[in-house]
Amino acid sequence: MAANERKIIDLKQGWEIMQKGIMKLKNILEGLPETQFSTEEYCTLYTTIYNMCTQRPPHDYSQQLYDKFREAFEEDIMSTVWPSLREKHDEFMLRELVERWGNYKFMVGTFYRVSHSLDLYFIARRSLPHLTEVGLTCFRELVYQESKVKVRDAVISLIDQEREGKQIDRALVKNVLDLFMEICMEQMDYYKNDFEAALLKDSAAYYSRKASKWILEDSCPDYMLKAEEYLQREEDRVSHYLPPSSEPMLLEKVQHELLSVYASQLLEKEHSGCHALLRDDRVEDLSRMFRLFSKIPNGLDPITNIFEQHVTAEHTAFVKQVEDAADSKDFARKVIVLYDKCERYVNECFQNCALFHKAFEVAFEALCNKDVGGSSFAELLATFCDDILTNRSEKLSDEAIEEMLEKALKLVTYISDKDLFDEFYRKKLARRLLFDKSARDDRVRSMLTKLKQQCGDQFTSKMELMFTEWMSRKDHQTSFDKYLSYNPDANPGIDLKVMVLAASCWPNYKSSNLNLPAEMVKCVKVFREFYKKEKKDAKLNWIYSLGTCKVIGNFEPRSMELKVTAYQASALLLFNSSDRLSYSEIKTQLNLTDGEVVRFLHSLSCAKYKILNKEPNTESIAPTDHFEFNSKFTNKRRRITIPLPPVDETKKVIEDVATAWKYPINASIVRIMKARRVLDHQQLVKECVEQLMLRRSRKGLRN
Known part of the structure; x- marks a missing residue:
């Protein structure tokens, strides 16, 4: 034999x-007296296996070693692992299982190394399972398959105990569940089939019992508090010892039992x-309701319907209050308050x-778009904005006025006929400017800017021209005053202020053939002469x-300054030359209509300030009445x-808006028919509406 053989x-x-x-x-793992492996012992084991696997046939014992290792794994399970588990139950059995599984994995891993x-020389060439897989298979077949039901039930029992508020060993549960996943080589099949399915079924039953009790005993907010708390606990449970893949299905089961089943009842x-x-404006509870029901299929639909019903019921109540009280003054303010409240719900509670x-x-x-007390909301909102800008309703700070106007303009977007709001607001703006009732110029300008941003340039174009002219x-007045100073003979002897405005951008006002008193006639004549020199071709x-x-x-008691309209002043000046005048005499001398005469005579004889005495002394004006100057007025x-009695201009505004749309409608019909030549009525109406809606959108108006 050779020396190196x-x-x-x-x-x-x-x-x-x-x-x-x-x-x-095994002695080391069992805790028996035994020294640790030395390097020499470890090398001996390694070298022995190496030699037995690399010897030439018939002395290559690779197959026999492979089989011997399997037998050693099985023997260890049957002699050590299984007997230690057989007599234990519940949590004690789980602890023993985790410990034995850890020792067994260590032993298999050591001998694999x-x-x-x-x-290298046998398993890889034959494509056989590695020793670690062999060890796992032995444990799975001899331990796991025999004990999985007991282990599953013990783990679920611990989870239910934790749900009831008891303290459990979460690390133990996690280690056991890790075993379910490791035993199938991280494929999750055993975990899903042997544990997760049972956990989901148990969770559904547990929360079904809870929900059936809570729904009878608790209010909706209390029920939701418990539901949210328990859902949070389940999420926490997943983060500590359940695999992330279980979270969607587990939470879905819990949400179904707690929320879906009792949604309508709750x-x-x-x-x-x-x-x-x-x-009751329970913002926090509404937020919780949204968070909970947004997690279940179609869970928000019933809440959305209830929310819409609530808003409708609120504004229906407002309308009834207005109609019962026959006073729509505060309706727009109430709607703004409701809008704020509901917008806060949408933004804060419903995300x-x-x-x-x-x-x-x-x-x-x-x-x-509802008529309230005989007035459209467009009119009521325009009136509200007018009151705010004149600070008539209450004294507000600049910040409060800006905030209130911004809120009011949000409502403009919901008005379908914005042209109606435009016309009402334009008429009220015109009166404020003409009678100098706007609190401040910068507020008027600010409101126009907001309207332009909200509705577009064309919406505010006429109003901006009005304001520019008014500014x-x-x-004009300075030029006229200079003219009078250079021509003292032309001075009418009356302090005269005239506002010259372009008719194209201002609302249409009825012109009358009033017979002015001589004093006023001279004023008109002087200004006409002045203006003719300024603009020769202009017509006043x-x-x-x-x-x-x-x-x-x-x-008789004392002199008093009366601020009146031109009609009222003309009527009063008649009494400088007559002590007593009949209705018909006043009408004839002033050359006015019955409606105009009745209105200003009522303000002078039947209202708060009785400058004229009327016979007979009634509260209405009749053609047979006679009037005398009340010299004893105090x-x-x-x-x-x-003031003159208010005039309801609603009908005229509506007519003006309808008239304004007549020309675009006619133009649209002409354009369509030129292009189509022949078209049935229904299709013509449809295309005409489409063109007009396009025109509206170009103006920046929302449909």
Whole structure:
């Protein structure tokens, strides 16, 4: 034999060496008195297996070693692992299982490392399972398959105990569940089939029992608090010991039992359901309701419907209050308050969800296109803005006014006929400007800017021209005052202020053939001469109905300054030359209609300030009445304003808007028919509407 020839190791001799190593490792793992493996011992095991796998046939014992290792794994399970588990139950059994599984994995891993030669020269070439897989298979078949039901039930029992508030060993549960996944080589099949399915079934039953009890005992907010708390616990449970893949299905089961099953019953609880939460402004509870029901299929649909019903019920109540009280003054303010409240719900409670945005818009479109107390909402909103800008309703700070106007303009977007709002607001703006009732110029400008941003340039174009002209009124007056100073003979002897405006951008005002008093005739003549020199081709059309005068009333107690309209002043000046005048005489001398005469005579003889005495002394004006100057009239104030009775301009505004649309409609019909030549009526109407809607959108108006 050659000196370097290796000594043959037979199977019996080699396996005895391996058995000693296996026994020593088992003693170490069992905690018996035993020294740790030395480097020399480890090398001996490694070298023995190497030699037995690399000897030439018939002394290559790779197959026999492979089989011996399987037998050693099975023997360890049957002699050590299984007997230790058989007599234990519940949590004690789980602890023993985790410990035995850990020892067993360590033993298999150790001998896999020392048998690298077997893996390299035999297992890889034959495409056989590695020793670790062999070890897992043995444990799965001999331990796992026999104990999986007991293990599963014990783990689920611990989870249920934790759900009831008891403290459990979460690390133990996690280690057991890791075993379910490791035993199938991380494929999750055993975990899903042998544990997860049972866990989901148990969870559904557990929460079904809970929900059936809570729904009878708790209010809606209390129920939701518990549901949210328990859902959070389940999420926490997943993060600590359940695989992430279990979270969607587990939470779906819990949400179904707690929320889906009792959704309608919970949301419609009489004194605490969704209706009550909206009514009582329970923002936190509504937010919780949204968070919970957004997680279940179609869970938000019933809440959306209830929200829309709530908004509709609120504005229906407002309308009834207005109609019962026959006073629509505060209706727009109430709608703004409701809008703020509902917008806060959508933004804060419902997290800007599209479903709630749609319900919100549907409800407010219905509200903002409803007639209230005989007035359209467009008119009421325009009046509200007018009151704010004149600070008539209450004294507000600049910030409060800006905020209120911004809120009001949000409602404009919901009005379908924005042209109606435009016309109402334009008329009120015109009156504020003409009678100098706007609190401040910058507020007027700010409002126009907001309207332009909200509705587009064309919407505010006429109003902007009105404001520009009004701002230039002082220049005209300055020129006229200079003219009078250079021509003292032309001075009428009356302080005259004239506002010259372009008829194209201002509302249409009725012109009358009022017979002015001589004093006023001279004023008109002087200004005409002045203006003719300024602009030769311009034509002046005097609107006496918009004129105001300051008249000195010489009453017996004392003189008093009366601020009146041109009509009222003309009527009063008649009494400078007559002590008593009949209705017909006043009408004839002033050359006015019955409606105009009745209106200003009522303000002078039947209203708050009785400047004229009327016979008979009734509260209405008749053609047979006679009037005398009330020389004994008294008042604590030295200056008083005598307003005319208000005129309902609603009908005229509506007519003006309809007239304004007549020309675009006619033009649209002409364009369509030129292009189509022949078209049936229904199709013509459809295309005409489409063109007009396009025109509206170009103006920046929302449909």
